[in-house]
Amino acid sequence: MHPIVRTIIQRLLLGLFTLFLVSLIIFSSIEFLPGDFGEAVLGQAATKETVAAFRRELGLDLPAYQRYFDWVVGVVQGDFGQSFSGRASSGQDRSRSVIELIGPRLKNTLFLATMTAIIAVPLALFLGITAALYRNSIYDRVINATTLTTIATPEFFVAYILMLLLSSLYNVFPSLSGIRADMTFWDKIYVSTLPSLTLTLVIVAHMMRMTRAAIINLLASPYIEMARLKGISSSRIIVRHALPNAWAPIATVIAFNLAYLVVGVVVVEVVFTYPGIGQLMVDAVRTRDVPVVQACTVIFAGTYIMLNLIADIIGIISNPRLLHPR
């Protein structure tokens, strides 16, 4: 078997195993709930029977491995169970299924994340590569100081400054991004501008610094110096010598930052009351609606692991040493 195929299969299996362990952790979170959470969910007035029925519905009378198996099968089919909210102490069940709550919001979050990525990735790569090429110039120093400041600043500070400037003082964008399904595509872009801009600022800073570091690291390696000593033009060095080896670190940088986007989205969605899963998760944490929290965690962690796996595989595929084994 070609060594690349073997390595990729190894990585895929490792990723699958990680997903399994993570699912175990997320599933077992419900085990750690205090014993009286049935009463907490159903309210003080819940009778013994309704609490018992609730526990039976969750399957707490079954052994743990069986419940885990049921849960995983459900998750794979997109069934995350019923939300805890909307249950009354009388036993009347007005709760909604978790997937019903998550579905439309997931679409909104993906819209915001895609919009941000399309702007942020090319911008950060351009800034990072140029800063590395003209390192220690004024241009590099200004970019460096700016990005260091942006990284150390909480997302909500950036968000509120933008809101103050571009929404309150100079009213060009709405301060609250109430996105609805019946909006046209351009309207959606318009109301998502401020959250997307905030995320872009934060992510570009991270991604640009990592790209710069990766490129500088690469340009310092002996074979680049050799090429330079041979007298090859600098554009040829970059295109023919540096770039083939740069894909792996650049892919890692992009994946890392898209994964970072996953986390950043939570805070930014709350600031702009953007109806995405980040906001849903925070609300669910506050009301301790565990099934919804579990579902959101599965989605976030799954995306995170997938992105890192993809970066790994791109790194393997683009590695010249693995592509042309001796």
Add this chain to the structure above:
Amino acid sequence: MSDDQTYSAAAEVGQIKLQRSRFKRSWIELKKAPPTAWFGLIMIIIYGFVAIFAPWLAPFGEADSSFSSFQPWGDGHIFGTDQIGRDIFSRLIFGARNTIGIALVTTLLSFAIGGSLGLIAAINQAWLDQLISRLVDVLMAIPGLIFALMLLSIFGSSTIGLILIIAVLDSTRVFRLTRAVSLTVVVMDYVEAAKLRGEKLGWIMRREILPNIMPPLVAEFGLRFSFVFLTIAALSFLGVGIQPPTADWGSMVRDNASLIQFVRPWVTGDAFGANWGRLGEDIKLASPPLLAAGAIALLTISVNFVVDWFLHKTSGLKE
């Protein structure tokens, strides 16, 4: 040299090698520090001072809500009052104490856990190392803030719970660094000698390895502190971190954020820049959330500046 004085090599060496005190050596280094590092250091000292002497500096109590709500700047309340009539300035000062204090305790705990496990793993390098390392891999496969949110939904938001959750999640990164840097030290001859002498694990960790891995750990402490600080601020901002009535910057931003939307437009179509007088008033109106968020940002930026300089110094990089 006269004849009655005998020659002593020790005296001569002692004469030339003028041992400077630690304080003096630090001062010489400091004088060469860039302005950004100076700025960072001074800001950190100010923050520390405010945090320690908060009860004496603040004009009003932390949870004193005996004033009318949403008062403007001035009039006995430098930065006005918040939505239930608490003095913003006093809460900012107490916020320094609470927010920085909790972040510091969390970071120390995270270093105690991650650092000792990292040292043990590096010395053991067998099944124990494998076990802890794989466990850390799995914990790091879930994004930190998401993991923290999930755990908070189970254990509820208490300050102790918050500290424990963040410390454990963050110790994974400390573990990785400690293990990586100690791996190069554990193979040294003097560690081997200590093992042969029959020293206990605790001695080898503390006296043989730890002093040699301090510089990267100190820099990491600064970085981890700002990261933990930002995480706690973010969680408090989301309403699941530090709970009221404790004054804390993250929740101050959350509580007063709506003020920003009451600011009147400064630029209105054709009359560009016509409302200069009103601008100052409006900025003051929107100030409470921005002051708290700015306090967070300024501290993390300062810490980052200092760490940047320290890393530059200890790595011997000249670029």
